[in-house]
């Protein structure tokens with residue numbers, strides 16, 4: 001259930017995306033120019049739709065997480081909509097993490113310009129094999145204690161946005177010290193700090209995120225104590241603060257693009273005459289359309305529930321966001337793929353944007369936890385919860401009579 005304010009903002013965003021953003025979309029193989037992005041962002045501010053999720057004190061509209069979905073879906077109806085509203089990955093997830101964990105000084109230095117759109121950011125976790133990927137415990141990058149701070153050594157890869165970003169939040173392994181446990185620590189660093197090398201680039205199939213997904217090397221990169229994010233050793237805990245909502249916001253944005261694809265499929269199915277009737281009246285085509293309508297609604301409902309639970313019970317909400325992530329990442333792929341199918345040859349041509357959309361959403365089944373990692377965690381969690389119930393006295397239901 002969204003609030004009246006969110007409903008009104010979603011309606012404004014819908015109108016803005018259709019009237020201003022879609023006409024400015026770059027063509028096949030082109031990228032959005034920085035000047036055009038600046039102009040579109042200025043228009044978004046004028047329309048009162050800019051940075052819907054960010055805190056009011058830092059220049060956003062301060063919408064609560066439970067109200068993000070309808071607005072983010074409207075933004076995601078265009079592949080460039082989230083960038084125009086400054087609610088795209090990885091910046092949006094980093095804004096939330098900085099809002100929740102950063103010191104006031106860190107917020108002034110990093111969060112304020114990030115919300116203003118004057119800098120971009122990265123989140124650096126994944127490493128070349130055998131380092132951190134699906135298994136964060138394999139984290140190999142280290143931060144060792146030095147006079148006045150920490151020195152980071154290691155290599156990251158697939159670091160979205162790193163080319164041209166102002167700063168990164170880096171996950172590094174740290175030793176126990178004083179009151180602080182050994183574990184992972186998050187450190188804030190400008191990406192032009194001495195000892196940082198960006199590259200080589202990695203070519204991937206999608207294009208919506210500015211700044212690529214390159215390797216980033218750290219050779220003794222100094223980070224002062226004041227730029228540790230939260231407490232040393234608590235990085236994995238803070239990663240959950242970021243990841244639970246960040247997974248959901250990816251679902252929201254990509255669901256918007258799946259809705260656009262569904263509209264393309266519906267328009268084509270209504271207009272195309274085949275075998276003496278509109279495509280929309282042919283049973284096998286109707287099955288594709290119906291399955292897409294079901295995928296869109298179930299994804300929407302799961303996102304909504306996970307967002308509500310995340311606000312009241314972060315642990316249960318994280319579990320639900322994991323379920324929502326698997327379902328949505330696979331559902332949006334299916335919806336766009338069915339739209340491609342219904343549009344025939346046009347579906348796989350540059351005449352329609354559907355193949356581009358399919359490329360945009362495919363990596364979502366891998367990043368933010370692959371479908372397989374999530375299914376493994378979901379199954380383990382369910383089995384353990386049931387085992388605890390049985391241990392507490394609930395009768396087993398599998399006994400043969």
Ligand SMILES: Cc1cc2nc3c(=O)[nH]c(=O)nc-3n(C[C@H](O)[C@H](O)[C@H](O)COP(=O)(O)OP(=O)(O)OC[C@H]3O[C@@H](n4cnc5c(N)ncnc54)[C@H](O)[C@@H]3O)c2cc1C
Nearest residue numbers: 123124125126133134158159160363367368370372373376
């Ligand atoms: C476009 C894109 C953007 C990205 N952006 C960032 C970023 O900004 N910052 C960042 O740190 N990282 C980023 N990543 C990296 C991403 O998070 C990793 O690719 C992901 O965590 C998987 O790690 P990996 O590639 O090392 O694959 P691996 O860890 O080698 O996993 C490979 C496969 O193993 C299977 N698998 C995993 N777990 C299980 C299991 N429990 N049971 C059975 N099978 C399993 C899955 O099929 C998985 O895809 C990005 C990746 C892409 C593609």
